[in-house]
Amino acid sequence: MSDQHGCDMVLLxxxxxxxELDAAQAARLSAHRSECxxxxxxxxxxxxxxxxxxxxxxxxxxxxxxxxxLARLRTAGEASAPQRxxxxxxxxxxxxxxxxxxxxxxxxxxxLLVLSxxxxxxxxxxxxxxxxxxxxxxxxxVPSTDQHTVKPWFDGRLDFAPPVRDLAGAGFPLKGGRLDxxxxxxxxxxxxxxxxxxxxLFIWPAGSTTAPAPIGSERNGYNVVHWVQDGMNxxxxxxxxxxxxxxxxxxxxxxx
Amino acid sequence: xxxxxxxxxxxxxxxxxHNLARWLMRDGEAAEDVVQEAVVRxxxxxxxxxxxxxxxxxxxxxxNTAYNSMKLNRGIHMVPIATGAEDDEAxxxxxxxxxxxxxxxxxxxxxxxxxRQLIGALPVxxxxxxxxxxxxxxxxxxxxxxxxxxxxxVMSRLWRARRLLVQTATAQRVxx
Numbered sequence: 001m002s003d004q005h006g007c008d009m010v011l012l013x014x015x016x017x018x019x020e021l022d023a024a025q026a027a028r029l030s031a032h033r034s035e036c037x038x039x040x041x042x043x044x045x046x047x048x049x050x051x052x053x054x055x056x057x058x059x060x061x062x063x064x065x066x067x068x069x070l071a072r073l074r075t076a077g078e079a080s081a082p083q084r085x086x087x088x089x090x091x092x093x094x095x096x097x098x099x100x101x102x103x104x105x106x107x108x109x110x111x112l113l114v115l116s117x118x119x120x121x122x123x124x125x126x127x128x129x130x131x132x133x134x135x136x137x138x139x140x141x142v143p144s145t146d147q148h149t150v151k152p153w154f155d156g157r158l159d160f161a162p163p164v165r166d167l168a169g170a171g172f173p174l175k176g177g178r179l180d181x182x183x184x185x186x187x188x189x190x191x192x193x194x195x196x197x198x199x200x201l202f203i204w205p206a207g208s209t210t211a212p213a214p215i216g217s218e219r220n221g222y223n224v225v226h227w228v229q230d231g232m233n234x235x236x237x238x239x240x241x242x243x244x245x246x247x248x249x250x251x252x253x254x255x256x
Numbered sequence: 257x258x259x260x261x262x263x264x265x266x267x268x269x270x271x272x273x274h275n276l277a278r279w280l281m282r283d284g285e286a287a288e289d290v291v292q293e294a295v296v297r298x299x300x301x302x303x304x305x306x307x308x309x310x311x312x313x314x315x316x317x318x319x320n321t322a323y324n325s326m327k328l329n330r331g332i333h334m335v336p337i338a339t340g341a342e343d344d345e346a347x348x349x350x351x352x353x354x355x356x357x358x359x360x361x362x363x364x365x366x367x368x369x370x371x372r373q374l375i376g377a378l379p380v381x382x383x384x385x386x387x388x389x390x391x392x393x394x395x396x397x398x399x400x401x402x403x404x405x406x407x408x409x410v411m412s413r414l415w416r417a418r419r420l421l422v423q424t425a426t427a428q429r430v431x432x
Contacts, residue, residue: 011411014418018389020396049418052371052425053390061274065288069270069295073263131406135397141306157304179304181404184320186304 007038017046122183122235123226127219129180130200130237133189139198140176140191150177154188162188162203163232170251172199182235192248199238199248206233216242225249262302266295269311272392273318279387280322282376287322294321312394315402319384374424382417389414 012029015021021029033039061069133139142153151164157179166174175191180202187204206228216225223242226235227249234252238245273294278287294317298305305313375383381403388394388402399414400407 011415014411014415015396018396018414045422046418048422048425050390052421053375053386054368054371055391056368057372057375058271058391059275059278059287060271061291062288065274065291066267066270068288069292070263070267072292072295073299125404128404128406132400132404135400135407157306159303179306181316184324186301 007036007042009033009036009039010042013039013042014046017043017050123217123219123224125182126200126202126224126235126237127222129182129189129202130198130222131220133178133180133191133200134198139178141178143176145174145176147174150174150190153177154179158186158188160188160205160232162190163230164190165252165255167192167248167251167255170247170255172248172251194238194240194244194248197238197240199236199240199245201252202233202235202237204233206231216246218242227253229253262299265302265305265307265310266298266314269314270295272311273314275391276315276318276384276387277322279375279383279391280319280380281325286325290318290322290325293325294318297321309398309401312398312401315388315392316404319402370428371421371425374421374428377424378417378420382413382420385410385413386417386421 009032016026016029142150144150147164147166154162172192172194175193178189180187180189182202185204187202190201192199222237222239223245224235224237225245236245236249273291274287277290281287281290298314298317384403385399388399396407396410399410
């Protein structure tokens with residue numbers, strides 16, 4: 001099979017194969033491929049891979065699982081009607097049993113030692129969240145420079161009320177907010193602008209109210225500053241300079 | 257979307273949830289436990305669900321649940337027991353073959369059970385990418401969202417998964 005490093009266009013060949021190329025890219029690829037043996041071979045390999053992964057390999061939910069899920073939802077619905085949402089509702093839920101599956105689960109877990117999202121530090125997760133949000137159309141769910149529009153938007157979407165501040169006066173105008181998912185829970189993300197750069201501020205409730213000094217770090221070229229304030233975790237991520245991000249953190253912490 | 261009931265949002269994607277869990281856990285019972293737990297978690301998160309992509313939303317929760325399960329069981333070291341009775345397709349692929357016809361061997365390699373083994377043997381981050389693309393038919397962007405991975409990484413993982421799969425399938429044919 002062709003070498004991944006044989007030609008840096010093979011991922012484009014694959015993207016075309018998967019219907020992910022636009023017309024301009026496809027035309028560029030077409031011109032290249034007519035004279036690249038590696039890319040021609042890649043096309044053959046892609047077709048062979050797809051032929052191997054046949055639709056019969058799909059594993060739909062067994063009927064009894066569907067019934068158990070339905071039964072569980074009915075129980076949960078009845079039991080929780082007068083309650084607020086929360087973990088208590090599921091007190092009767094049988095913890096997952098890993099009887100015969102344990103061996104397979106262990107085998108899979110060994111692989112996780114190499115690359116596990118669960119192992120990813122929060123720093124990596126917030127950077128990943130930031131990078132993902134920079135994809136077109138992903139930055140804000142509620143684009144607004146008005147904190148009085150952004151803050152109520154989170155009502156009913158999160159089980160906490162994130163603080164929202166516009167720092168335009170300090171050179172960090174608010175652009176909007178969105179929901180994100182960090183550390184296994186939904187979190188608030190506020191979007192700020194600094195010149196041409198975007199700063200994401202992720203917020204979720206902290207376990208303690210102690211406020212360590214802001215901790216700065218760098219990951220994949222993105223700077224991250226973390227602090228705890230008023231019982232909330234704050235993670236600011238951006239490609240601005242570390243000292244600018246620390247300024248942002250300081251402005252945030254002292255604005256109220 | 258807030259008007260949609262939880263059941264209306266989640267139940268249509270139960271097959272997708274199970275397919276992903278089954279491929280991640282590589283065990284029927286563990287996969288069903290993961291799906292059930294994921295549905296309960298989804299119910300907890302439902303108030304914050306935006307309604308944009310219910311399948312991707314559920315798959316994300318299934319994936320997190322599966323990874324947590326695998327992590328929880330990491331400390332316990334057990335040798336997988338192949339009973340053969342539970343799933344006949346889990347039997348080791350028959351590598352030796354008396355027929356030397358490459359075409360026949362290729363067809364044998366395409367046998368469902370063998371391919372299942374080959375995919376199951378892929379590193380988990382390659383396996384999930386391949387399954388989400390080829391079986392769930394998600395777009396690169398959707399896979400990136402479900403796996404919380406940059407699109408460029410999705411593309412290279414998908415390429416590595418396909419390359420490994422074709423290589424191992426070819427190797428089995430050669431070995432026969």
